[in-house]
Amino acid sequence: MKLFKSKRSAGLMASPYIAWAIIFIVVPLCMVFYYGLTSADGGFTFDNIATIMKPGYIKALKRSIVLAIISTLVCFLLSYPLGMILASMKLKKNAYIVTLFILPMWMNFLLRTLTWMTLLEGKGVINTILEFLHLPTLNIINTNGAIVLGMVYNFLPFMILPIYNALNRIDENVINAARDLGAGTVQTFLRITLPLSMPGILSGITMVFIPALTTFAISTMLGGSKILLIGNIIEQEFTQLYDWHLGSGLSIVLMIFIILNMIIENLSDNGGNN
Amino acid sequence: MKRRIVSCLLTAAMVIPMLTGCGGSDLSKYPNGKLYVYNWGEYIDEEVIDEFEEEYGIDVVYDMFETNEIMYAKLAQDNSAYDVVCPSDYMIQKLIEHDMLKELNFANIPNSANIGEQYFEQSKDFDPENKYSVPYCWGTVGILYNQTLVDDVVDSWDILWNPKYNGQILMQDSVRDAMMVALLKNGYSLNSTNPDEIAVATADLITQKPLVQAYVVDQVRDKMIGGEAALGVIYSGEAIYTARENPDLVYVVPKEGTNVWIDSWVITKESKNVENAEKWIDFMCRGDIALKNFEYITYSTPNDVAKENIEDEDIKNSKVxxxxxxxxxxxxxxxxxxxxxxxxxxxxxxxxxxxx
Structure with missing residues (x-):
């Protein structure tokens, strides 16, 4: 069934979205490239992009990548078993459980991160309870650990949902067939479940890795501004130092990483289909 | 069918306030237009804004910034975004040099006579002819410490490098204030432009980093009150408030010296509401309003009338x-x-x- 009678009306219907995409995606992107590739006096330059190689900047970029990878890995290790449990329940109930995971997202992300700050502080809620129970206190606020915790907490739903969806879509008959043909639990998992859930895993990884790589709010709040990520540097260039050229140049570097991530995802996605 | 009625009602509920919002009600309440104010966070008694709106029939749009640098970036991007702003000394100088401020017409700001002459004199450092700025608050930068957690004598910036207070130190998260501490510690000028001196100060701050709990701005106050840290670099204006909330907290100006700062009201070059902005500055200089603000934010006021009328003798004669x-x-x-x-x-x- 055709939704729109002619190509023309389809184009007409799509025009608001195309206009939206041009105004809010294409134009800003062009501006980022314009600023990133020019200097303050307007001349063309690669200096802004090359700045990433300076010691302070490259250190922040490396740190961001490491923390983003750790967070993505932790999210994956937490989400996959959970996705399997949810998918295996096959009850109406799991709709509620999935809602439970989305529920915190109804609250503002900054507020939730701020809450972690008050929970983890030296004299915060968690330590007060630990002290009351005469247990050793927890000192992870303003460390890399706290930032990873914040990232995992905030981005976990983005990993759970695609993995759960992918697992839920696997036809039970395929698994039963594998069992009939003599595959054990491990073999079924490795050769049937895992490959079939790959698209979910990949989109989950992208959806966690990219925001984790670019965040600056989490590192400011839970890192006490002591741990500088590449997102913090870009934010500072725009808000504190008023250097749009350098800020845009560094954003372009970050974009390269994001595009790389998406290429890898696309390649393995196609591989899966073949 | 029922669902359609509900959705109609919802749409109506959303649209009607929008229509009235754009319509006449604003004009009847605020016949004299708008005023965009850009000030530091927690730097005014919010009741004062309401009083101003009522008295002059001006709709105030009030925004806040955390550091001078953030303020500058905003104004550099769009000078007319705000009419009246309250930056610090060195930033006012930068704004003047970049031709981003409007000369004030002091005939329209008669209450500026309430401001002590010495503060205008001091302002000449950054506004040589007193043409652009009217002082709002002033003060020093020092160390706030918790008596129960610190048993050394606190009289020098050096204590912020004492390994005994590992993880108990709060530093300011703004370039000039952080660098100031390290420059003064080494006996340099806080306006040093000598790359060698700046390198020494930088190395010092890096050595200090493991001891620092966090780099923060407005949170120093709450963290110190809550006993989260033992020592913190803070503006003198917070000292009265923090001591009131937690009597263990003491404010000290180190013997190596400090930065004496003034935050002043200025009007942006491309301001669209100059008249209202002048009314605002005049209102802020009124004795009773300045006193009200002082009692609320506890930052030292340059307003002589307000200072004269402070009821609490201890605060009036306070050396802090x-x-x-x-x-x-x-x-x-x-x-x-x-x-x-x-x-x-x-x-x-x-x-x-x-x-x-």
């Missing part, structure tokens, strides 16, 4: 709120130009990205 500036070396921040700005920013970036 109104320090004797001859008792320790003082200096004010100056705008150091583009090159030095970059030097400071790179140094600060090096400190912030250092491993520890």
């Amino acid at each position: 709120a109104f320090p004797d500036l001859d008792s320790f070396p003082t200096e004010s921040y100056k705008y150091l130009g583009y090159e030095a700005d970059r030097l400071y920013n790179d140094a600060w970036m090096e400190v912030k990205s250092a491993d520890y």
Whole structure:
């Protein structure tokens, strides 16, 4: 069934979205490239992009990548078993459980991160309870650990949902067939479940890795501004130092990483289909 | 069918306030237009804004910033975004040099006579002819410490490098204030543009980093009150408030000296509501309003009428709120130009990205 009678009306219907995409995606992107590739006096330059190689900047970029990878890995290790449990329940109930995971997202992300700050502080809620129970206190606020915790907490739903969806879509008959043909639990998992859930895993990884790589709010709040990520540097260039050229140049570097991530995802996605 | 009625009602509920919002009700309540004010966070008694709106029939749009640098970036991007702003000394100098401020017409700000002559004199450091700015608050920068957690004598910036207080120190998260501490500690000028001196200060801040609990701005106050940290770098204006909330907290100006700063009201070059902005500055200079603000934010007021009327004798004669500036070396921040700005920013970036 055709939704729109002619190509023309389809184009007409799509025009608001195309206009939206041009105004809010294409134009800003062009501006980022314009600023990133020019200097303050307007001349063309690669200096802004090359700045990433300076010691302070490259250190922040490396740190961001490491923390983003750790967070993505932790999210994956937490989400996959959970996705399997949810998918295996096959009850109406799991709709509620999935809602439970989305529920915190109804609250503002900054507020939730701020809450972690008050929970983890030296004299915060968690330590007060630990002290009351005469247990050793927890000192992870303003460390890399706290930032990873914040990232995992905030981005976990983005990993759970695609993995759960992918697992839920696997036809039970395929698994039963594998069992009939003599595959054990491990073999079924490795050769049937895992490959079939790959698209979910990949989109989950992208959806966690990219925001984790670019965040600056989490590192400011839970890192006490002591741990500088590449997102913090870009934010500072725009808000504190008023250097749009350098800020845009560094954003372009970050974009390269994001595009790389998406290429890898696309390649393995196609591989899966073949 | 029922669902359609509900959705109609919802749409109506959303649209009607929008229509009235754009319509006449604003005009009847605020016949004299709008005023865009940009001030530091927690830097006014919010009741004062309501009083101003009522008295002059002006709709005030009030925004806040955390550091001078953020304020500058905003104004550089769109000068007319705000009418009246309250930056600090060195930033006012930078704004003047970049032709971003409007000369004030003091005939329309008669209450500026309430401001002590010495503060206008001091303002000449950054506004040489007193043409652009009217002082709002002033003060020093010092160390706030918790008596129950610190048993050394606190009289020098050096204590912020004492390993005994590992993880108990709060530093300011702004370039100039952080660099100031390290520069003064080494006996340099806080306006130093000497790359060697800046390098020494930078190395010092990097050595200090493992001891620092966090780099924060407005949160120093709450963290100190809550007993989260033992020592913190803070503006003198917070001292009265914090001591009131937690009697263990004491404010000290180190013997190496400090930055004496003034925050002043200025009007932006491309302001669209100059008249209203002048009314605002005049209102802020009124004795009773300045007193009300002082009692709320506890930052030292340059307003002589307000100071005269402070009821609490202890505060009126407080050496913290109104320090004797001859008792320790003082200096004010100056705008150091583009090159030095970059030097400071790179140094600060090096400190912030250092491993520890």
